[in-house]
């Protein structure tokens with residue numbers, strides 16, 4: 001835990017002091033409920049209560065958070081922050097070959113089991129004993145795997161980039177974090193792309209096979225030059241950019257298509273960003289570097305091959321699934337595509353009689369893009385660190401299904417993170433007695449330009465705080481949003497620019513909870529025995545049914561507040577009797 005800087009939270013009504021409040025204080029307009037945070041503990045100190053009997057049924061109560069310094073266990077299953085008995089180390093299953101440096105790191109933290117080539121059935125029966133699973137591209141982590149884990153699996157680490165072999169939706173629903181290792185194999189994949197490009201242009205693979213078959217076919221294997229040719233990079237991310245940089249060095253004219261890539265990054269490399277159709281229509285070589293997603297699935301098909309320049313050459317070190325392989329065979333047969341160099345396939349390994357693999361104008365490698373010694377050691381360490389961090393409950397910068405926050409944003413927001421969760425938790429418990437919230441509005445006040453304020457993490461933490469007290473499921477950062485949506489809870493955000501020190505990324509956070517169909521008596525009183533009974537009796541005598549009650553205090557025998565949910569509105573006499581209880585300083589009836 002980081003050392004504590006005191007922080008203040010204030011609670012106030014969304015509306016101005018209403019005419020129906022019952023206030024025994026001299027200066028009602030300045031009243032507020034103050035909560036202070038110190039280290040990870042939350043203490044509540046009532047100063048003045050500022051309450052409203054708002055005729056508007058959608059009145060909201062707002063918690064304002066200023067700053068604090070906190071550490072936090074962000075990803076632990078927080079009902080049980082340390083679900084493993086202290087004596088037991090976590091079990092980490094490694095289902096594909098991983099570099100030794102990564103294994104060493106993992107062994108220093110948990111019990112590591114390396115079991116390669118497991119069938120789905122064996123994986124499903126093993127997974128219930130595991131806290132973490134580390135895979136590469138060869139293991140299918142399906143919904144059945146998450147179901148079979150029975151809630152124990154906390155993290156799946158993908159030792160590489162592509163996570164198309166992991167069912168992310170299922171992982172999220174089961175609250176299982178998925179992390180990957182997005183940077184360590186970039187250069188290896190880019191170099192393999194360039195190797196395939198050059199080898200294809202000069203028929204290296206085919207000529208090699210021919211010579212080994214005893215032939216000397218100099219005329220058959222005349223190639224094409226790269227210099228001056230146009231290369232279209234499809235997917236201008238990490239690998240695509242590195243391929244572009246290298247291709248420029250070979251004297252190629254490089255264009256790229258990527259709907260999400262910033263133009264200035266392309267410009268800096270001397271690459272022109274163009275539309276999909278423009279890229280494929282003008283390129284002599286097309287190199288694929290986009291992820292496999294529902295949008296990119298078979299994006300290269302009969303229709304797209306037909307738009308390509310006759311005699312185009314295709315390189316794929318991304319994913320086999322982005323190409324309709326039958327369509328590629330047709331395009332190779334009719335000469336639309338002159339050659340293809342493929343590292344990846346829809347089914348891996350492809351069948352030995354695959355027409356594509358056997359095609360004389362196709363060169364293939366068995367998914368070797370990331371397979372250099374350097375990349376494999378790097379990936380292993382990158383994923384081991386991410387998995388160990390996740391098992392410790394830390395936030396991961398490479399989380400795939402939880403808010404991914406760049407390290408610099410993470411360090412800047414760290415003081416607010418734990419507090420944001422407490423804010424949500426407090427809002428739901430204090431305001432709604434644990435239920436009945438329909439929507440939540442979070443307002444961030446900051447001197448920053450709203451586009452410069454990454455609030456995904458804070459939003460997720462607030463959601464976790466709100467959902468956990470009203471859900472039976474284990475809630476963590478991964479499934480908080482999903483569970484909120486399932487409960488029909490709407491969460492909206494607003495960023496307000498204020499004039500404050502630019503050093504602080506956030507001046508305040510407000511969390512407003514809108515309730516539906518609730519009636520509430522909020523009461524501030526001297527903390528003394530019998531208060532719950534006295535107020536309860538008054539309500540009981542008037543046949544007013546209590547739906548929930550929560551009490552908080554700051555200093556023993558000094559000040560307390562009480563929130564009482566009621567099924568029906570108490571009449572004036574009943575409210576008067578509550579006001580006449582000597583220890584009650586202020587109270588209000590809210591029809592929300």
Ligand SMILES: NC(=O)C1=CN([C@@H]2O[C@H](COP(=O)(O)OP(=O)(O)OC[C@H]3O[C@@H](n4cnc5c(N)ncnc54)[C@H](O)[C@@H]3O)[C@@H](O)[C@H]2O)C=CC1
Nearest residue numbers: 161162189235236237238239258260290291317318369370
């Ligand atoms: N063959 C191998 O061993 C390896 C394969 N890969 C594959 O390469 C892919 C790219 O890796 P990185 O560059 O590290 O990922 P990245 O995330 O840095 O780049 C992917 C780029 O594709 C873009 N993109 C998304 N949808 C697109 C679309 N419809 N059209 C065009 N562009 C689109 C994204 O905006 C992004 O810029 C990975 O998803 C993985 O599948 C990565 C490493 C090794």
Ligand SMILES: O=C(O)C(=O)COP(=O)(O)O
Nearest residue numbers: 136137159160161162370
């Ligand atoms: O990182 C990627 O996306 C890859 O395709 C590498 O896959 P691999 O880890 O070699 O099975």
